[in-house]
Amino acid sequence: MTQPLTPPPKKNPEKRTLSPTLPPEARSRAAMGLTAAAAEGRFALQVCGECGATLYPARDACNRCLSVDLRWQDIDPRGELLAETTVRTSTNLYFRERAPWRTGTVRMDAGPVVICHVHGDVGPRARVVLSNRLDRAGQGVLLAMPEAPTPHMEDDPQLRAMTSDPKLRRVLIVDARSENAPAIAAALLQAGAATIFAGEAQSWRPNPQRAALLALGVQLLPLDVTDAGSVRELAGEIGGKVDILINNARFMRPGGVLQRGDTAFAQQEFDVNVLGLMRLAQAFGPAMCARTADGVNSAVAWVNILSAYALVNAPEFGSFAASQAAALSLGQSLRGEFRASGLRVMHVFVGPTEDDWHQPLPPPKVAPAALAADLLRGLQAGLEDVHSGDVAKELAERFRAGPKVLEREMTMGGRS
Amino acid sequence: MSALAELSQALASGAVRVVDLTHTLDPDFPVIVLPPEFGQCAPFRMEEISAYDHRGPAWKWNNFSMGEHTGTHFDAPKHWISGRDLPNGAVDEIDPSVFVGPVVVIDCSEGAAQNDDYELTPDVIAAWEAEHGRIPADAWVLLRSDWSKRSGAAYLNLRDDGPHSPGPTPEAIRLLVEDRGIRGFGTETIGTDAGQGGHYTPPYPAHFTLHGAGKYGLQCLRNLDQLPPTGAVLLAAPLKIKGGTGSPLRVMALIEG
Numbered sequence: 001m002t003q004p005l006t007p008p009p010k011k012n013p014e015k016r017t018l019s020p021t022l023p024p025e026a027r028s029r030a031a032m033g034l035t036a037a038a039a040e041g042r043f044a045l046q047v048c049g050e051c052g053a054t055l056y057p058a059r060d061a062c063n064r065c066l067s068v069d070l071r072w073q074d075i076d077p078r079g080e081l082l083a084e085t086t087v088r089t090s091t092n093l094y095f096r097e098r099a100p101w102r103t104g105t106v107r108m109d110a111g112p113v114v115i116c117h118v119h120g121d122v123g124p125r126a127r128v129v130l131s132n133r134l135d136r137a138g139q140g141v142l143l144a145m146p147e148a149p150t151p152h153m154e155d156d157p158q159l160r161a162m163t164s165d166p167k168l169r170r171v172l173i174v175d176a177r178s179e180n181a182p183a184i185a186a187a188l189l190q191a192g193a194a195t196i197f198a199g200e201a202q203s204w205r206p207n208p209q210r211a212a213l214l215a216l217g218v219q220l221l222p223l224d225v226t227d228a229g230s231v232r233e234l235a236g237e238i239g240g241k242v243d244i245l246i247n248n249a250r251f252m253r254p255g256g257v258l259q260r261g262d263t264a265f266a267q268q269e270f271d272v273n274v275l276g277l278m279r280l281a282q283a284f285g286p287a288m289c290a291r292t293a294d295g296v297n298s299a300v301a302w303v304n305i306l307s308a309y310a311l312v313n314a315p316e317f318g319s320f321a322a323s324q325a326a327a328l329s330l331g332q333s334l335r336g337e338f339r340a341s342g343l344r345v346m347h348v349f350v351g352p353t354e355d356d357w358h359q360p361l362p363p364p365k366v367a368p369a370a371l372a373a374d375l376l377r378g379l380q381a382g383l384e385d386v387h388s389g390d391v392a393k394e395l396a397e398r399f400r401a402g403p404k405v406l407e408r409e410m411t412m413g414g415r416s
Numbered sequence: 417m418s419a420l421a422e423l424s425q426a427l428a429s430g431a432v433r434v435v436d437l438t439h440t441l442d443p444d445f446p447v448i449v450l451p452p453e454f455g456q457c458a459p460f461r462m463e464e465i466s467a468y469d470h471r472g473p474a475w476k477w478n479n480f481s482m483g484e485h486t487g488t489h490f491d492a493p494k495h496w497i498s499g500r501d502l503p504n505g506a507v508d509e510i511d512p513s514v515f516v517g518p519v520v521v522i523d524c525s526e527g528a529a530q531n532d533d534y535e536l537t538p539d540v541i542a543a544w545e546a547e548h549g550r551i552p553a554d555a556w557v558l559l560r561s562d563w564s565k566r567s568g569a570a571y572l573n574l575r576d577d578g579p580h581s582p583g584p585t586p587e588a589i590r591l592l593v594e595d596r597g598i599r600g601f602g603t604e605t606i607g608t609d610a611g612q613g614g615h616y617t618p619p620y621p622a623h624f625t626l627h628g629a630g631k632y633g634l635q636c637l638r639n640l641d642q643l644p645p646t647g648a649v650l651l652a653a654p655l656k657i658k659g660g661t662g663s664p665l666r667v668m669a670l671i672e673g
Binding site: 202203204205206222224226227228229230253262264265268356 | 444463
């Protein structure tokens, strides 16, 4: 049975903070398909287009028929634990620091026998569900989980090392004025977050979310992502205590290029949505990267809430969508820059949300509570990409199927 | 002794003092809030270019950005639709002699302390003139409300029905502009108009009347409690922005004694 996590003691200020180390990162290009599936929380293996064999590990040609027509497909993740062993020491620093570490082999119902990490609650010869997870190096690895939930199973040290679980962690929600701030705070508190900070810009204006946030016990602190000084100041104060940063700051106005007579709103969109992200990352990134091995409440995730139209422009909100595409690109840069620390960048793509600027749009629109629930699930599963709501999910599928076709559909007018 | 030499001597001796009527340009200083579908005035922002570091080893400097109407600022006639076609309506076109001149201060601080929507009316002006004499032609008139002593949310004083702060009625501003021939009108609040000034006829009467008559506005002033009702000289020179409708500026007053 998993020992439930307890709140960590206050840090001993005489002790050096552990430097981050990573599990082995090298993969072949073929094997990266597992990582791509893990980033979205899917379990996928290669299936041979010629003979139909399900393959493991990933390879460039089918080991039965030598076909190179191998496609990543979602596969039934169930199986049975064949054998297991507990690694008590390792030449690899990452595992050495985290020993003991269970590994084993699982015979999948789909055929292959896989080598995987093993959750502490999996008994000998037990039925398991294989979970495809990103490890701290950001690569897809397989973890055998109990078939049915067990008490506190999310606190298993091997599992927690692969997730961004907010339990006992301290979270900064960047924009306390956003409609989604109270819902996100409530979801994280419900999931056991220790502290929620929320940044409030322009405290000289009434904040409609203020009462709801204070009622939840959220700590409101001044933060305006358009003001480099304000971002630096807050990072100076609490930068060492932020384990999860949720960038929900967003400026949007309707209109593409020609519908607007100027670049004023575009400047604000880029100032908040792109440069704001950059200012936040410059101020909070280094301290978070330095604290990814800091025990139970280590820094674990950087979350950007992005529009689903970051993937493809929608001219009705063309300028805003351009800023979202830029923010997505910047988030990819951060993945590269955070890589060595293991700090995970999670993007939550969301379609039209229930707010003032989407009011004239027909449903379905994503309500704050639904967005918060998807965001929380993403953190708990340790994902990199979350698609919140039907519109975002559908757009992502169409994008995968053919970006140019989608672009044409989005820009030809009269689209459904 | 020449007038200027006398002035220099008086400044040196302290017989004439300089009072700073300007707020510090600070990212946190409120800007006017319009309905969000309208364009907005940019707040003051500053980004470092270098600070004796790899970006420039021996020097520190910043880029800053803001709107023409951010912080303590000057309104030119061109700011309002009523003054759009006037000659010399932009800050770079205004005769610089306008930027130095006499100033009178109407103290409404007591009334404003009782009533956030305190109105400067012709009666208030009449009472002031009964005590201090007729407002001289071509003088600046400043409305002292002590609003500059407020900070945070109390400054804009935004409620569900908009901001609440003191200002002139349409009749009062017409009296000042048409009968007294003032040079301009200044306030401690975010605008020359009352917070609820949009509900007068005409809406925003100070902006409409002042700028329609080629007069000037000053807002977000402070330290008006240090000025005498009459006898001070105002120095208020906006930046020379090509076609500018206003400008942040350093406003100072010279006072005797």
